[in-house]
Every structure is written in C-alpha cells, then in structure tokens.
Amino acid sequence: xxxxxxxxGNAPLTVSFDAVxxxxxxxxxxxxxxxxxTNDGTIDxxxxxxxxxxxxxxxxxxxxxxxxxxxxxxxxxVQIRVGTAAPVPVIDTPTAALRWSVGDTVxxxxxxxxxxxxxxxxxxxxxxxxxQHCSTPDNCHSHPVRELTGTAAGSFLAPDHEYPSxxxxxxxxxxxxxxxxxxxxxLDPKTVNIALATKPAGLRLNMNGRNFTTPNSTQVIVGSxxxxxxxxxxxxxxxxxxxxxxxxxxxxxHVVTAPTAARTYTAxxxxxxxSCADTFGYTCRAQAAMPFVPAGPSELPLTGDNDGASVSxxxxxxxxxxxxxxxxxxxxxxxxxxxxRGSWPTNRPLPNAATPNAxxxxxxxxxxxxxxxxxxxxxxxTAPDRQFVVEWRxxxxxxxxxxxxxxxxxxxxxxxxxxxxxxxxxxxxLGNSATVGIENATGTGAVQYAYNQLVLxxxxxxxxxxxxAG
Numbered sequence: 026x027x028x029x030x031x032x033x034g035n036a037p038l039t040v041s042f043d044a045v046x047x048x049x050x051x052x053x054x055x056x057x058x059x060x061x062x063t064n065d066g067t068i069d070x071x072x073x074x075x076x077x078x079x080x081x082x083x084x085x086x087x088x089x090x091x092x093x094x095x096x097x098x099x100x101x102x103v104q105i106r107v108g109t110a111a112p113v114p115v116i117d118t119p120t121a122a123l124r125w126s127v128g129d130t131v132x133x134x135x136x137x138x139x140x141x142x143x144x145x146x147x148x149x150x151x152x153x154x155x156x157q158h159c160s161t162p163d164n165c166h167s168h169p170v171r172e173l174t175g176t177a178a179g180s181f182l183a184p185d186h187e188y189p190s191x192x193x194x195x196x197x198x199x200x201x202x203x204x205x206x207x208x209x210x211x212l213d214p215k216t217v218n219i220a221l222a223t224k225p226a227g228l229r230l231n232m233n234g235r236n237f238t239t240p241n242s243t244q245v246i247v248g249s250x251x252x253x254x255x256x257x258x259x260x261x262x263x264x265x266x267x268x269x270x271x272x273x274x275x276x277x278x279h280v281v282t283a284p285t286a287a288r289t290y291t292a293x294x295x296x297x298x299x300s301c302a303d304t305f306g307y308t309c310r311a312q313a314a315m316p317f318v319p320a321g322p323s324e325l326p327l328t329g330d331n332d333g334a335s336v337s338x339x340x341x342x343x344x345x346x347x348x349x350x351x352x353x354x355x356x357x358x359x360x361x362x363x364x365x366r367g368s369w370p371t372n373r374p375l376p377n378a379a380t381p382n383a384x385x386x387x388x389x390x391x392x393x394x395x396x397x398x399x400x401x402x403x404x405x406x407t408a409p410d411r412q413f414v415v416e417w418r419x420x421x422x423x424x425x426x427x428x429x430x431x432x433x434x435x436x437x438x439x440x441x442x443x444x445x446x447x448x449x450x451x452x453x454x455l456g457n458s459a460t461v462g463i464e465n466a467t468g469t470g471a472v473q474y475a476y477n478q479l480v481l482x483x484x485x486x487x488x489x490x491x492x493x494a495g
Contacts, residue, residue, distance in 0.1 A: 082108030127248030137198030227479025263301035306492025320416035
C-alpha cells in the first residue's frame with residue numbers, strides 16, 4: 026500500500042511517501058521497499074518511507090515495489106501532478122444570509138474552475154445536503170438528506186426537524202485528473218418561540234417528548250410540526266387538577282405547526298381541593314385577592330446573607346398546643362418559635378426533624394438582603410383580636426440578581442396564621458424552589474402547602490387555622 030502527501034501542487038513540489046500500510050501474507054517476511062519516483066525503471070530510494078522533490082511542471086507516476094525473502098513482489102502506483110492544483114468550487118446561491126422554514130423550496134447553483142482546465146462542466150459537479158442536529162452548539166451529529174450529481178443547479182424542500190439544527194450544503198468538483206475540491210455552506214433556519222402555559226400556573230406539560238413546568242417556552246423551527254401534551258391528573262400544592270382543554274381547541278395530545286410569530290398554548294385544568302391538614306388538627310386553604318398588610322415602622326437589624334434576629338411577641342401565640350412569647354426571624358423566609366441556632370438557607374420538605382422547628386415558612390428559600398430590602402414588624406388591631414405582622418420587603422433571591430419579592434406572616438391572637446405575597450413575577454418568585462407551610466416543635470408534624478412548586482401569586486393568601494377555631 027502506497028500513500029503520498031501531497032499528490033498535487035505547484036513546482037517545485039516535495040512529496041512524502043509512506044509504505045506503512047503494506048503487508049505480506051507471511052508476517053515479517055518483507056525484505057525491501059523499492060521506490061521509483063518517475064516510473065522510469067530506476068530505483069530512486071529504499072526504505073519504509075521516502076521523499077522526493079519534483080522540480081518541473083508535469084504529471085508523474087510514482088511506483089513502489091515491495092519484495093519478500095522468497096523473491097515475490099507487488100507494486101503500487103500513485104499519480105503526482107506538479108504545477109496543478111485541485112479545482113475550486115463556488116456556491117453562487119443561496120448565501121449564508123438565507124433563513125429557511127420547514128417546507129420552503131431552496132434553490133441552489135454553483136460552478137468550479139480548474140487552474141489548468143479552466144471552467145469545469147456541470148458533469149464534474151456533485152452536491153450533498155446534510156442536516157446537523159445539535160445537543161449543544163459544539164456537539165452535533167449529521168443526518169444525510171439528499172445527494173445530486175452532474176448538475177450545476179437544483180432545489181430541495183427544507184426538511185422538518187427539531188431545533189437546534191441547521192443544514193450544510195456541500196459542492197464538490199472533480200477534474201479530469203481525478204482531483205477534487207469542496208466547499209460547504211451553512212444554512213440556518215428561521216426560529217420562533219412556542220410558549221407553554223397552564224391555568225393554574227405551575228403544572229407540567231410535554232412538548233416533543235420533553236417535560237416542562239409552566240410557564241415555559243422553547244425555540245423551534247418555523248413550520249416544524251411539534252407534539253404538545255397535557256397530562257393529567259396532576260397535583261399542585263394541596264389540590265389535584267384534571268385537564269379541561271387547550272387554548273387552540275386541540276385534544277390533550279395533538280400536533281401544532283410552528284407559526285411565524287411567537288405563540289402561547291395554554292392548557293386549562295379544573296382543580297379539586299386536596300388534603301391540607303395534619304393530625305394535630307391544623308387545616309389550610311388559599312384565598313385570592315386578600316389585601317397585603319404592610320408592616321412598620323419597627324425594623325429588624327438584618328443585613329446581607331443568612332442573618333437572623335429575635336423578637337418579643339406582643340401577645341402569647343398559641344401554636345401546636347403551646348404558647349410562645351418570642352420568635353426568631355430568618356432572612357431566608359422562615360420564622361421559628363424556638364431558637365434555630367442559626368440561619369437556614371436550604372429549604373426542605375415538611376415535616377423534618379432537623380432544625381428549624383416550631384416554625385412558620387411563608388417563603389423558605391435562599392434569600393438575600395439587598396440595600397433596599399427590609400424586614401419589619403407591626404401590631405394591628407386591639408385585644409383580643411390583635412395581629413402580629415412580620416413583613417419581608419423587596420427580598421432578593423440568591424443566584425437571581427434582578428429578582429425581588431415581598432411576603433408576610435400575619436399571626437392572630439387566637440392562633441390563625443396567614444401568609445400573603447406581593448411583587449411576585451415568575452419562576453422562583455412563584456415558589457418553585459421554596460417551602461411553604463408550618464411545622465411543630467419536634468419536626469414530626471406539619472402542614473405543607475407546597476415544596477418547590479409554582480403555586481404562589483400576588484395577594485393569594487394561605488390561611489392556616491388551628492383546631493380550636495375549626
């Protein structure tokens with residue numbers, strides 16, 4: 026076997042020859058490698074590898090003869106073209122500026138020239154269309170789409186495929202001496218965002234085999250076919266939800282064609298109340314449109330990240346059969362009636378025996394005090410119907426620099442507890458990384474309203490009622 030690098034180029038041209046791929050049926054039996062660089066019958070060099078400098082323009086045949094100990098031999102040749110180069114193809118249309126949609130007819134044309142032969146005929150041209158499908162921008166695999174030979178122009182229909190993906194159009198030219206040259210054009214698609222939403226927010230939908238927690242969106246190719254599905258029943262917070270219908274009137278699972286402009290598909294669900302109670306007798310319910318009660322002017326001296334402070338309660342607070350006169354307020358959206366021995370940024374599901382306990386969790390998450398953040402308290406009303414208010418105002422979320430949320434705990438003198446919310450927008454602000462609920466002093470009993478779920482909304486209060494008031 027004979028390898029030569031390069032096989033063409035301008036004079037003078039130095040070519041490296043390699044016979045490493047040669048073999049003999051009898052292992053180790055090769056005696057000699059004989060090189061004849063111009064096929065004139067003269068042995069110009071011996072050895073497994075060799076090189077030769079061709080000084081003049083012309084076409085040469087290099088010959089390798091391999092001889093074994095028995096005197097048997099075999100030859101191989103390669104053509105070396107000096108003073109010539111591979112043909113140069115050019116794609117005239119389309120250009121890289123083209124953006125295609127699924128089903129578009131894309132026309133293409135090209136040409137090629139050879140340094141010695143001039144313009145090559147259409148019969149010397151071939152085309153290959155490949156779809157590159159990428160899991161990441163730098164990790165793609167190819168799907169052959171179409172091949173055409175012997176033509177300078179043609180067309181194809183842009184294929185349907187999931188995104189991210191793009192097309193590669195390659196033009197290859199072959200001259201009369203067998204030398205080839207290629208050029209490749211990348212063609213990116215038009216894309217659009219398809220948004221998925223549910224009523225209520227926070228339920229799960231599926232698109233093209235991927236699960237999304239709503240609200241969410243994904244980028245697809247314009248004109249592509251996409252399967253959306255609304256599974257059910259689903260649980261969110263204490264309720265179970267059953268699918269009712271899509272905003273476009275489709276079945277629970279149906280195919281949509283990606284439009285030219287962004288569009289939202291909303292699945293509506295009907296919710297049935299679930300169990301929001303514990304064995305002690307606490308129950309909870311959600312109430313919409315409840316006014317937010319601002320606290321103030323008393324402000325707790327809390328700053329930065331993972332801070333806490335102790336406050337005296339204005340009246341004995343009954344909670345899980347005990348009365349408490351003091352509470353510890355955490356910047357991370359929790360309030361304990363026993364000393365938690367620190368601040369706790371990592372939320373957990375309830376109940377949990379680990380600290381903190383005997384606690385209220387209106388929005389237990391990794392929160393941060395920014396310069397504008399405040400935690401204030403207030404007492405409203407008159408005995409025996411007073412309320413103690415703790416308000417977390419303009420709190421930041423760790424890892425989300427722009428996010429700001431406000432929420433509060435309102436504790437009634439007779440033991441009712443209300444969580445309320447303001448300035449919530451989307452994602453983590455709606456609770457998908459927070460614990461919401463109450464927990465007893467041993468961490469063995471709790472009413473968990475939500476754990477890492479998108480269930481919160483502005484002025485949607487969560488009301489916890491003790492058994493004595495049931």
